Amino acid sequence: GQQLNQSPQSMFIQEGEDVSMNCTSSSIFNTWLWYKQDPGEGPVLLIALYKAGELTSNGRLTAQFGITRKDSFLNISASIPSDVGIYFCAGQLTAGGTSYGKLTFGQGTILTVHP
Amino acid sequence: EAQVTQNPRYLITVTGKKLTVTCSQNMNHEYMSWYRQDPGLGLRQIYYSMNVEVTDKGDVPEGYKVSRKEKRNFPLILESPSPNQTSLYFCASSLSRWNTYEQYFGPGTRLTVT
Numbered sequence: 001g002q003q004l005n006q007s008p009q010s011m012f013i014q015e016g017e018d019v020s021m022n023c024t025s026s027s028i029f030n031t032w033l034w035y036k037q038d039p040g041e042g043p044v045l046l047i048a049l050y051k052a053g054e055l056t057s058n059g060r061l062t063a064q065f066g067i068t069r070k071d072s073f074l075n076i077s078a079s080i081p082s083d084v085g086i087y088f089c090a091g092q093l094t095a096g097g098t099s100y101g102k103l104t105f106g107q108g109t110i111l112t113v114h115p
Numbered sequence: 116e117a118q119v120t121q122n123p124r125y126l127i128t129v130t131g132k133k134l135t136v137t138c139s140q141n142m143n144h145e146y147m148s149w150y151r152q153d154p155g156l157g158l159r160q161i162y163y164s165m166n167v168e169v170t171d172k173g174d175v176p177e178g179y180k181v182s183r184k185e186k187r188n189f190p191l192i193l194e195s196p197s198p199n200q201t202s203l204y205f206c207a208s209s210l211s212r213w214n215t216y217e218q219y220f221g222p223g224t225r226l227t228v229t
Contacts, residue, residue, distance in 0.1 A: 006157070033216050042119075042205050042220025043158070088157060092216055102173065103218070105150075105157035 006089050006106030013079055014114050021087060021109045022073040029091030032065050032072040033103070037086040046087075047074070079113050086110050117142045119221035121206050127227045128196055136191045136224050138206030145211045147189040148173070148218070149181065151202040158205065164189055165212050196228045 006023045013019060023032070031050055035043035047058050049065035049072060056063055062075045072089055089106040119140045128134055140147065148163040150173075160173030164183040178200055180192040189208075193200060206221040 004157070009155070031216055040222070042207070042223055044220070045217065048216050090158075090216075102160060102163065103158075103216070105159070107155055107157040 004089060004091055004104055004106040006109055008109060009107065010110040010112070012112045012114065015079060015081060017079055019076040019079055019083070019111060020073060021089075022071060023089035023091075023106045024071045025091055025104075026070070027093075028069040029093055029104075030069070031092040032063070033090040033092065034061075034063050034072070034074045035088045035090060035105075037088065037108075039085065043088055076111075079111075081113050081115055084111060084113050117219070119206055119208055119219050121204075121221040121224050123224060124222065125225050127229065129229055130197055131195050134193050134196060134226075136193075136204060136206075136226070138189045138191065138221060139187050140189075140206075140208040140219070141187065142208065142210075142219065143186065144208035144219075145186070147183065147206065147208045149179070149189070149191050150205045150207065151175065152205060152223075153202050161191070161204075196226075198228050200226065201228045202226060 004023050004025050033048050034046045036046050037043045047056050047063040052069050053067050054065040060077045086108045088108050090103040092103050122137045145166045149161040150158040152158045159175045161179050162181040164170045167186050170181050183189050204224045207218040209218045
């Protein structure tokens with residue numbers, strides 16, 4: 001199946017620092033998504049991107065849909081301790097308005113924030 | 116409260132002993148899906164269902180079965196569990212297959228097969 005390469009695999013940062021992570025694919029996606037998973041919980045959607053080149057913000061989070069449709073990045077500014085968790089990118093392929101109903105996930109980035 | 120529930124949350128079992136992990140959603144969602152999460156591999160789709168009595172394989176269906184007899188429930192069945200099925204399992208649902216990005220995930224079931 002399709003593969004998404006997410007990097008870095010883990011990050012250890014100080015509170016207040018900015019964070020950047022990205023996802024690349026060997027094939028195109030029509031939708032890119034970023035999820036966060038808190039310890040002991042299921043993933044929760046942070047940002048959804050629907051158009052190549054789109055830049056979207058959600059509070060301190062900013063994500064972009066790469067112009068080639070094969071990549072996306074997520075930035076977190078001024079990190080705080082509650083940003084700790086696993087961040088996943090996911091791509092969705094649609095065709096002619098019909099969704100295949102499948103998300104392909106990256107391997108995840110484990111973020112640790114030191115106070 | 117809108118939610119996806121899974122039971123059990125934790126399960127330790129032995130090789131070959133059939134087990135079922137239940138999943139239920141209270142949002143009248145059509146689309147439901149099962150994923151497994153393994154370190155370094157992210158979430159991989161096992162099976163999905165677009166509606167009652169409509170199910171299909173995801174990326175890693177071997178060793179698993181599902182059924183969708185009612186809209187709200189989507190149980191995952193392991194007929195003969197093996198140690199390589201030790202993993203963290205998530206059930207998810209969305210309004211329809213056209214809204215799979217708005218997926219709501221359950222809290223997860225951590226399964227250990229010895």
